[in-house]
Amino acid sequence: MSMEKIVSLCKQRGFLFQSSEIYGGLQGFWDYGPLGVELKRNVKEAWWREMVNCHDDMSTLPGAPSPFAMEGLDCTIIMHPQVWKCSGHYDLFHDYMVDCKETKKRYRHDQLNGRWVEAKGRKAFITAPAGDDEVELIQKHALKHFNLRNKNIDDLVYDGDVMCLTEVEDLSQVVGPETKKIGTLTEPREFNLMFKTYVGALSGEEGTAFLRPETAQGIFVNFKNVLDSTRNRLPLGIAQIGKSFRNEITPRNFTFRSREFEQMEVEFFCHPDQSQDWYKFWRDRRLAWYHAYGISEGRLIMREHHKEELAHYSIGTADIEYAFPFMAEGEYGELEGIAHRGDFDLRSHMEGKLDEKTDPLELQLGEDGKPKWKGSGKDLSYRDDLSGEKYIPHVIEPSAGADRATLAFICEAYCEDEQPDENGKMQSRTVMKFHPRLAPIKAAVFPLVKKDGMPEVAKQIYLDLKKRFKVFYDEKGAIGRRYRRQDETGTPYCITVDGQTLEDQTVTIRDRDTLEQQRIKIDEIAAVIQQRLDQ
Numbered sequence: 405m406s407m408e409k410i411v412s413l414c415k416q417r418g419f420l421f422q423s424s425e426i427y428g429g430l431q432g433f434w435d436y437g438p439l440g441v442e443l444k445r446n447v448k449e450a451w452w453r454e455m456v457n458c459h460d461d462m463s464t465l466p467g468a469p470s471p472f473a474m475e476g477l478d479c480t481i482i483m484h485p486q487v488w489k490c491s492g493h494y495d496l497f498h499d500y501m502v503d504c505k506e507t508k509k510r511y512r513h514d515q516l517n518g519r520w521v522e523a524k525g526r527k528a529f530i531t532a533p534a535g536d537d538e539v540e541l542i543q544k545h546a547l548k549h550f551n552l553r554n555k556n557i558d559d560l561v562y563d564g565d566v567m568c569l570t571e572v573e574d575l576s577q578v579v580g581p582e583t584k585k586i587g588t589l590t591e592p593r594e595f596n597l598m599f600k601t602y603v604g605a606l607s608g609e610e611g612t613a614f615l616r617p618e619t620a621q622g623i624f625v626n627f628k629n630v631l632d633s634t635r636n637r638l639p640l641g642i643a644q645i646g647k648s649f650r651n652e653i654t655p656r657n658f659t660f661r662s663r664e665f666e667q668m669e670v671e672f673f674c675h676p677d678q679s680q681d682w683y684k685f686w687r688d689r690r691l692a693w694y695h696a697y698g699i700s701e702g703r704l705i706m707r708e709h710h711k712e713e714l715a716h717y718s719i720g721t722a723d724i725e726y727a728f729p730f731m732a733e734g735e736y737g738e739l740e741g742i743a744h745r746g747d748f749d750l751r752s753h754m755e756g757k758l759d760e761k762t763d764p765l766e767l768q769l770g771e772d773g774k775p776k777w778k779g780s781g782k783d784l785s786y787r788d789d790l791s792g793e794k795y796i797p798h799v800i801e802p803s804a805g806a807d808r809a810t811l812a813f814i815c816e817a818y819c820e821d822e823q824p825d826e827n828g829k830m831q832s833r834t835v836m837k838f839h840p841r842l843a844p845i846k847a848a849v850f851p852l853v854k855k856d857g858m859p860e861v862a863k864q865i866y867l868d869l870k871k872r873f874k875v876f877y878d879e880k881g882a883i884g885r886r887y888r889r890q891d892e893t894g895t896p897y898c899i900t901v902d903g904q905t906l907e908d909q910t911v912t913i914r915d916r917d918t919l920e921q922q923r924i925k926i927d928e929i930a931a932v933i934q935q936r937l938d939q
């Protein structure tokens with residue numbers, strides 16, 4: 405599976421476009437085209453259905469300690485700035501970057517790799533962006549730096565393997581990835597990833613606000629509102645889908661790392677004594693969701709974080725990772741994190757200080773020795789009316805990226821094969837094998853030929869189906885070509901009106917994957933499609 409082919413199909417067929425393309429694009433921002441917007445809506449709908457609307461709150465689900473409630477929420481993107489102080493994002497949500505003084509380019513410190521290379525009696529650490537082709541890029545770059553031709557490639561002597569720039573202490577011997585000069589990279593500096601903006605007419609610090617870097621905090625600060633207004637008991641999950649913004653230093657890999665993206669997050673509030681069991685439950689449940697929508701076993705892994713990898717709030721985190729085609733062999737990219745956040749967030753929004761177990765004390769206190777931020781002072785604890793027990797709930801957070809999930813479904817669906825056409829001749833085709841519920845277009849309707857009253861019947865079928873499903877009508881070109889065009893968009897069913905339709909009111913329904921054609925009555929089409937979608 406080649407990423408270039410997938411990117412090209414996405415553009416050609418209208419899944420994804422570069423944002424502001426006619427002005428040269430804006431790095432890290434992407435637009436969804438007519439097919440992409442349907443696909444992404446279906447991904448979000450599949451998530452919302454399972455998490456909220458169709459959640460069975462009466463039964464104990466397999467692996468769950470008890471039944472539980474689920475509610476939805478939709479919060480604002482800009483929130484009170486204090487939210488980000490108490491969440492830790494204001495002080496702790498940063499990446500380290502290095503600047504090149506020569507090219508004025510900026511890089512994430514941990515995303516440059518390099519190798520010590522010796523030639524002409526000198527030694528330098530030659531860098532390149534981390535990735536599949538880094539070894540090749542480092543070699544090319546080394547030739548340039550040492551002013552050597554290709555034929556002198558053997559004059560380069562490597563000292564050790566490729567390693568991350570973070571492992572190099574002294575940057576004076578480093579050659580940045582886009583310059584020939586040595587020692588042009590600055591020391592790594594912290595770079596906060598939150599986008600700043602100003603609220604109202606105040607343009608100074610007073611009016612400063614931030615675009616949310618995660619949807620989660622809107623849920624935490626509304627925990628009490630949701631609990632009181634729905635009269636639920638714990639355990640309770642609150643779900644939200646919405647845009648988040650991060651000023652990523654190096655957005656890359658198509659939509660994988662964007663600066664504006666959508667998240668699908670659940671904050672699941674439970675008793676501290678049960679939180680480990682719920683953590684396990686959510687890890688398994690979320691993994692099963694991706695499989696249910698067609699991601700194959702071999703391309704998906706669950707990876708438990710090492711202690712040093714944990715975010716500032718997390719007691720434990722597991723990532724669900726996918727083998728994206730732009731990753732090196734054996735490497736995976738994160739689709740979703742399932743984090744055990746303990747009582748960090750609720751406590752912090754109450755008291756305004758971080759949990760000492762998860763965060764060093766010096767980060768919590770300002771130079772004057774006072775806590776750096778103040779909580780709301782509101783009591784966000786929970787009192788169980790049955791047992792009378794009062795406690796600050798623990799939180800399990802399955803946090804997924806809608807864009808990353810959509811990209812994984814696109815990569816997984818992409819397939820090239822050969823199929824016989826109507827004359828039995830083998831034809832190569834590109835087919836997007838989306839799960840039918842995710843497919844942007846559910847069915848296409850064709851008249852076999854553009855005469856004998858077939859278009860009129862087909863158009864009526866199309867208009868009737870359109871009331872229930874996203875459907876497409878096409879009468880242009882040979883029928884085989886029309887089938888293949890729909891295969892490229894991932895349409896699971898094609899309905900054809902032919903000579904027999906005019907006699908007995910039946911049509912054929914073709915399955916995208918098996919190519920099987922079944923004859924069904926016109927008035928059964930909608931029910932057959934619905935039944936197949938529900939399977």
Ligand code: GAP
Nearest residue numbers: 618620660661662665739740741803804805808
């Ligand atoms: N509330 C927890 C949280 O935000 P995260 O691991 O930083 O955790 C959760 O983000 C998910 O959001 C990721 O697993 C990923 O799918 C998505 N995500 C994060 N940053 C992203 C970016 N720059 N572009 C696209 N998706 C992103």
